[in-house]
Amino acid sequence: MVKLTKIYTKGGDKGETSLGSGERVQKHSIRVNAYGTVDEANSIIGIARLHCPKPSDKRLDAIQNDLFDIGADLCRPIGEEDSALRVTSTQVERLESEIDDINSSLEPLNSFVLPGGSNAAAHLHHARTVVRRAERLCTELAISEKVNPLVISYLNRLSDHLFVLARYLNDGGSNDVLWKPGANR
DSSP states (O other): OOOOSOSOOSTTTTSEEEOTTSOEEETTSHHHHHHHHHHHHHHHHHHHHTTOOHHHHHHHHHHHHHHHHHHHHHTSOOOSSOOSOOOOHHHHHHHHHHHHHHHTTSOOOSSOEESOSSHHHHHHHHHHHHHHHHHHHHHHHHHHSOOOHHHHHHHHHHHHHHHHHHHHHTTTTTTOEEOOTTTTO
């Protein structure tokens, strides 16, 4: 369990931060950007939860906890003697199951969906785009450093999950805002 007794340390005042391994890196490193963007998505999901009914809120609660797991995974580079908290296939599979469950109640799309509709859906669409950015940063990081591939899988599924949940919270998709190609030419 984490115990925080002192919130500021002044250790980052010169543009560096410590990874979970204790290694010091620049605050603008790809790794720090990746887990910082995961944290940003988590914050937006927290806002979305203020507008969600209980079953959806429960799902998002689990996702927020998973996102902290992802942050913990990303802040500890993969090493030979690795005992760090890592994302597991069970977490990815849970998302897949939830996506299938939610999507089964939705009508198929015949257009792209614009972010909007209900308050909850709009925030979930916002979170979805931030999750996609986190995923891009993780794939960029994976070019030069080892990254748990399940982190990338989880983020990929999460953006899909947030999309179908946003549709579900838009009255099962009936209040989705649909793209009208060339409507303003």
